[in-house]
Amino acid sequence: MKIIVLIKQVPEMERVKFDTERGVINRKSAGVEINPFDLNALEAALQIKEELGAEVIALSMGPTRAEGVIKEAIARGADDGVLLTDRKFSGADTRATSYLLASAIEEIGNVDLVIAGEMTVDGDTAQVGPQTAEYLGLAHVAYVTKLKKIREDYLTVVSSVWDANYLKKLKYPGLITVTKDLNTPRLPLLKRKLEVREAEVEKWGIADFKTDLDHQDVGLKGSCTRVRKIEVPSLIEREGKIWTGDELTEAITEVAQICQEKDRMGE
Amino acid sequence: MTEKEYNGILVFAEQRNGEIHHVSYELLNKAEELAAELNCPIFAALLGPTGIEAEELIYRGAHEVYYLEDEAFGQPDELFYKENLVDLIEELKPEIILLGATNFGRSLAPRVAAALDTGLTADCTDLRVDEAGKLLQIRPAFSENILAQIETVTYPQMATVRYKEFVERDRDATLEGEIIKKSPTKAQEQSIEVLELLEQQKVNIAEAEVVVAGGKGIKKAADFELLQKLATKLGGVIGASRDIIDAGYLSKEYQIGYSGYRVAPKLYIACGISGAPQHVAGIKEADKIIAINTDPSAPIFEIADYGIIGDLYQVIPKLIEEVQEDETRDN
Ligand SMILES: Cc1cc2nc3c(=O)[nH]c(=O)nc-3n(C[C@H](O)[C@H](O)[C@H](O)COP(=O)(O)OP(=O)(O)OC[C@H]3O[C@@H](n4cnc5c(N)ncnc54)[C@H](O)[C@@H]3O)c2cc1C
Numbered sequence: 001m002k003i004i005v006l007i008k009q010v011p012e013m014e015r016v017k018f019d020t021e022r023g024v025i026n027r028k029s030a031g032v033e034i035n036p037f038d039l040n041a042l043e044a045a046l047q048i049k050e051e052l053g054a055e056v057i058a059l060s061m062g063p064t065r066a067e068g069v070i071k072e073a074i075a076r077g078a079d080d081g082v083l084l085t086d087r088k089f090s091g092a093d094t095r096a097t098s099y100l101l102a103s104a105i106e107e108i109g110n111v112d113l114v115i116a117g118e119m120t121v122d123g124d125t126a127q128v129g130p131q132t133a134e135y136l137g138l139a140h141v142a143y144v145t146k147l148k149k150i151r152e153d154y155l156t157v158v159s160s161v162w163d164a165n166y167l168k169k170l171k172y173p174g175l176i177t178v179t180k181d182l183n184t185p186r187l188p189l190l191k192r193k194l195e196v197r198e199a200e201v202e203k204w205g206i207a208d209f210k211t212d213l214d215h216q217d218v219g220l221k222g223s224c225t226r227v228r229k230i231e232v233p234s235l236i237e238r239e240g241k242i243w244t245g246d247e248l249t250e251a252i253t254e255v256a257q258i259c260q261e262k263d264r265m266g267e
Numbered sequence: 268m269t270e271k272e273y274n275g276i277l278v279f280a281e282q283r284n285g286e287i288h289h290v291s292y293e294l295l296n297k298a299e300e301l302a303a304e305l306n307c308p309i310f311a312a313l314l315g316p317t318g319i320e321a322e323e324l325i326y327r328g329a330h331e332v333y334y335l336e337d338e339a340f341g342q343p344d345e346l347f348y349k350e351n352l353v354d355l356i357e358e359l360k361p362e363i364i365l366l367g368a369t370n371f372g373r374s375l376a377p378r379v380a381a382a383l384d385t386g387l388t389a390d391c392t393d394l395r396v397d398e399a400g401k402l403l404q405i406r407p408a409f410s411e412n413i414l415a416q417i418e419t420v421t422y423p424q425m426a427t428v429r430y431k432e433f434v435e436r437d438r439d440a441t442l443e444g445e446i447i448k449k450s451p452t453k454a455q456e457q458s459i460e461v462l463e464l465l466e467q468q469k470v471n472i473a474e475a476e477v478v479v480a481g482g483k484g485i486k487k488a489a490d491f492e493l494l495q496k497l498a499t500k501l502g503g504v505i506g507a508s509r510d511i512i513d514a515g516y517l518s519k520e521y522q523i524g525y526s527g528y529r530v531a532p533k534l535y536i537a538c539g540i541s542g543a544p545q546h547v548a549g550i551k552e553a554d555k556i557i558a559i560n561t562d563p564s565a566p567i568f569e570i571a572d573y574g575i576i577g578d579l580y581q582v583i584p585k586l587i588e589e590v591q592e593d594e595t596r597d598n
């Protein structure tokens with residue numbers, strides 16, 4: 001069994017500064033980390049590995065420094081990892097990203113299961129998983145909240161769609177995208193962390209693909225969407241009336257009043 | 268792909284158990300606005316079991332409704348939907364395709380876009396047409412901290428649109444249009460099977476008018492009864508921060524925030540919630556925010572209209588006492 005986990009390096013969102021006036025994102029004060037949802041994807045792969053025995057490969061597209069997430073994935077239990085990195089890959093939208101990830105998965109070959117996170121905290125799109133499945137011609141189940149049966153030739157999973165939970169059966173090969181509720185990711189092992197520190201991460205540029213990868217299909221050229229501009233919206237102005245502990249009686253009366261007024265609004 | 272070939276706006280009318288989801292009517296409203304500028308027809312694609320009142324889509328502004336009837340559309344099988352929707356799109360060649368950014372829509376749309384090899388913009392909060400007739404898609408990104416303006420350089424231009432972002436198209440039963448019934452062009456695939464509906468969500472906090480939400484300040488699961496009492500008195504529902512869901516106090520359908528539900532109530536009461544950005548992402552649309560927290564420096568106070576610095580275990584019982592039940596309200 002071979003499982004690919006799709007992971008992306010993202011800025012630590014808590015530390016990113018958003019400049020409302022200039023409309024810019026300042027990442028200087030922020031470090032980078034594995035997209036939090038992708039840790040759940042990795043954990044799912046590791047649990048399947050424990051059950052069935054599997055080779056777990058972390059796959060990422062990003063700049064050279066994104067090798068850090070491959071190393072971390074290995075420290076957390078992945079067997080191996082590949083970083084897709086090339087100047088030509090930059091500027092990719094979800095279409096170009098998915099196309100490249102799918103090409104790499106085909107290149108790796110004999111993959112039974114691909115696991116992606118629900119979404120990335122910088123992209124917020126939740127598109128790369130299902131798009132990759134389509135480019136691979138595989139079935140997918142999105143918003144997986146539970147792995148029910150883990151079997152040699154299929155999985156049954158709980159998927160949260162239509163405001164309900166559906167039990168679905170996915171035969172391999174297939175792809176799932178997982179939510180935060182699926183599991184609690186394990187921590188990296190110190191021993192493995194030290195091992196991977198010096199290790200070389202396998203990197204593939206466009207020329208390393210055995211099958212021809214068209215330049216028109218990757219990076220900005222392979223992207224079907226363009227960002228025209230960004231804007232950092234300011235927060236809605238709020239009244240901001242605060243009562244402290246010794247004004248409790250007054251606070252209760254007023255707040256109760258506000259509650260009731262609101263309750264009747266729009267009737 | 269030249270744009271001449273493409274004309275019209277196609278709205279995917281999501282249905283569940285034969286009922287058309289309201290996001291479809293919101294999309295039709297927006298489609299009407301865009302169609303007025305583009306001077307083009309509005310199509311609706313309804314994939315569902317037999318017996319759906321497809322005229323409703325006409326009354327909400329669709330000119331032509333393509334109703335693909337099959338019992339198998341009664342199951343959320345994205346692959347089956349994709350195959351058939353792609354065939355319909357290739358037949359109609361719309362220049363714009365809109366889907367609701369529900370979980371199902373966000374799972375189906377990327378497959379359709381990839382199959383058509385065109386661009387897709389996720390979870391839009393606004394759509395406009397520019398001078399050149401291109402669709403401008405506005406969407407939050409970076410954990411909802413920025414708004415990006417996106418254009419699609421290929422055709423069709425596809426977007427998923429957030430539920431409750433636009434108002435519904437008013438119903439007008441005098442409107443006329445055509446309903447074209449069809450059978451699926453593709454059969455269901457064997458690689459995926461929908462085995463069973465396990466459980467229907469019991470509450471839908473996204474629709475509630477009043478939400479009383481609890482966070483880590485709540486000491487045990489049973490204490491949510493207190494919040495429930497207040498919620499009931501105000502005709503609302505309870506909700507929670509992610510930590511509460513993680514602790515197993517409440518199920519996922521109560522989670523508010525970036526990775527939970529976005530709520531847009533008239534009144535949002537945050538009890539023992541610190542106000543982390545990922546939580547706040549889900550309550551930005553609330554009309555009034557009231558926060559109860561023991562910590563004066565809690566970030567929730569920065570975005571609240573009214574804040575009480577105090578212990579929720581003291582404040583809430585008093586509030587329950589003070590709030591008069593509205594007897595004129597039915598139910
Ligand atoms: C990718 C990602 C996605 C996330 N998605 C979400 C999401 O969708 N929703 C979400 O909520 N979070 C989400 N989070 C988590 C979020 O960052 C916070 O950890 C979480 O919101 C904190 O929950 P809390 O406010 O209940 O807990 P805390 O931050 O621990 O706050 C508890 C508060 O209760 C107060 N308090 C304690 N006792 C009392 C008392 N007796 N009376 C009054 N006040 C009291 C404390 O002063 C404190 O301010 C996400 C995080 C990540 C990384």
Ligand SMILES: Nc1ncnc2c1ncn2[C@@H]1O[C@H](COP(=O)(O)O)[C@@H](O)[C@H]1O
Nearest residue numbers: 006061116117119120123125126127128
């Ligand atoms: N550059 C990337 N490299 C590897 N995986 C990615 C990349 N971008 C997105 N993914 C995967 O796709 C999921 C959804 O991402 P997104 O569509 O950006 O919200 C993520 O949780 C990852 O599993």
